[in-house]
Amino acid sequence: MNKPAPRTYRTTNWPSYNRALINRGNISIWFDPKTQWYAQPQGKQGRNQTYSDTAIQCCLMIKSLFRLSLRMVTGFVQSLIKLCGLDWTAPDYSTICRRQKHIDIVISYQKSSDELHLLVDSTGLK
Numbered sequence: 865m866n867k868p869a870p871r872t873y874r875t876t877n878w879p880s881y882n883r884a885l886i887n888r889g890n891i892s893i894w895f896d897p898k899t900q901w902y903a904q905p906q907g908k909q910g911r912n913q914t915y916s917d918t919a920i921q922c923c924l925m926i927k928s929l930f931r932l933s934l935r936m937v938t939g940f941v942q943s944l945i946k947l948c949g950l951d952w953t954a955p956d957y958s959t960i961c962r963r964q965k966h967i968d969i970v971i972s973y974q975k976s977s978d979e980l981h982l983l984v985d986s987t988g989l990k
Contacts (some may be wrong), residue, residue: 882901883897895948902952915955923955934960968975 873935903913918965926944927937942954955963 882975893944895950897950913965915959917963917967919952919955920960921967923960924964924967927960933957 865943887985899918900916901919903916905912923937926932926941927934930940932940937960938954938957945952
């Protein structure tokens with residue numbers, strides 16, 4: 865039995881094709897300075913949490929998007945915060961590991977030809 869011949873695709877619009885390939889690598893990450901990055905005191909006994917659920921969720925989202933280890937996420941988020949000119953600190957990997965058990969991450973993905981925008985603001989991640 866013979867195999868069917870593979871289809872040959874020909875690109876006819878090279879400028880559009882090149883722009884699409886370049887845009888695949890374009891990513892913008894936005895941190896709103898008004899975001900509640902640090903947790904508010906709960907008024908309970910024991911030590912208060914340092915980072916808000918939004919901060920942990922942001923780190924876990926970046927971990928999932930870029931397939932990073934927890935230690936790499938800490939460094940990556942710290943460098944993003946520094947690039948944005950904010951005076952925040954990134955949660956360490958052990959904090960992210962402990963808190964990820966209690967936070968559900970749902971990434972809604974829509975295939976697009978445009979670049980990816982990840983927005984962190986006071987309402988959470990978008």
